[in-house]
Amino acid sequence: MPELPEIETSRRGIEPYLVNHKIIKAIVRQPKLRWPVSPQIIALENQPVLSVQRRAKYLLIELPDGWLVGHLGMSGSVRILPEFLEAGKHDHVDFLISGGKVLRYTDPRRFGAWLWADDLETCSALKHLGPEPLSDEFSGAYLLKKSQGKKTLIKPWLMDNKLVVGVGNIYASESLFEARISPLRAAGTLTGSEADNLALTIKRVLQRSIEQGGTTLRDFLQADGKPGYFAQELQVYGRTGEPCHACGELIESEKHGQRTTFFCRHCQR
DNA sequence: CGGAGGACCTGAGAGC
DNA sequence: TGCTCTCAGGTCCTCC
Known part of the structure; x- marks a missing residue:
């Protein structure tokens, strides 16, 4: 699916529902994505979201102790549900948000990923990326x-x-x-x-x-x-x-x- | 090293 | 209807 504009669109869409809220927990129905869903994500409990950012085609959700690093692969998408709804076949990960809404990741081809990073500098998925196209460095x-x-x-x-x-x-x-x-x-x-x-x-x-x-x-x-x-x-x-x-x-x-x-x-x- | 190709996975649509 | 084939927004890995 998604290239930079689609990721940025998703980021803007989910940001207001996450910042100043807590992620109560993650429900991982299918841990076998591009890489296995990180254990730190499966163990998440009651973490406030500090920011929602983007680097390349990665969504970056900042928590006090680290980052949720999400990638949507070819066919992935995230959306906000008003409340918990029964999951379909390709709804692999839910993040339950304080107040009852749900951030749901859907991805038929499972080329996407949800990884944990202690910090962004050492995150292997992000380390070798070139400049952002919308930055001044890209000229x-x-x-x-x-x-x-x-x-x-x-x-x-x-x-x-x-x-x-x-x-x-x-x-x-x-x-x-x-x-x-x-x-x-x-x-x-x-x-x-x-x-x-x-x-x-x-x-x-x-x-x-x-x-x-x-x-x-x-x-x-x-x-x-x-x-x-x-x-x-x-x-x-x-x-x-x-x-x-x-x-x-x-x-x-x-x-x-x-x-x-x-x-x-x-x-x- | 650069560059080409296969790999991962599922579903939709075309053609027979 | 149903099988087989091709194609699909990404990117990592191996091989030459």
Whole structure:
């Protein structure tokens, strides 16, 4: 499911229900996720939530003694239930919140994770991540420097978390289209002005999607159960064979490393 | 080292 | 209807 805008949408959705409340306990129905659910989570009792943050595609829930580190994988979502409701087949973890509401994690494919971290600096899941795309550190100059000599295709290169986090399969294709850069080029062929443009475009596309509540393709829902509306603004993703909104030529798709890339051969050079 | 590919897991939809 | 195949928003691991 989710790329950065969907995680940020989820974070904003759950934050007001958690901060200044306590997590009474966690109910873990299925501990076998991407990694086993951490024992510290299973043992949680009556902990006040200090903050709800995000790093890359991880949700970070701050407790007095450490952090709940959640990842939604490909198909995961979190939502707030007004009260405890019977769990479905894929409702793997509930966090019971003081006052009676429930933070429920649902994930059919179980590629997600719920881990405990004593502190964020030493958390192995977070340690090797590149810069946040919406931070000042992520710039055209940064992209240009990193691209030097790279033979990888630009599109899978953008999806590498060591380069920049949060850009997944949807937004990699969308950003390259908006920047009019062909995904078929090697990363090392980026010019300075293209790198500047690409960095700005990635920020703009992600920001706009966050404002729309993310992209709902099939199962992603915001924490209140509503879909995200950015799907209506997708220019190339999922539009193989349909006319390009800019030039009318047909959108093409190709597989690069197991993932489909969508692009307009005429607009993107 | 960089880069390619398989692995994890389930469900939806297409085609026969 | 039901089987088989392909595809899906992520990322870690191994192999060359």
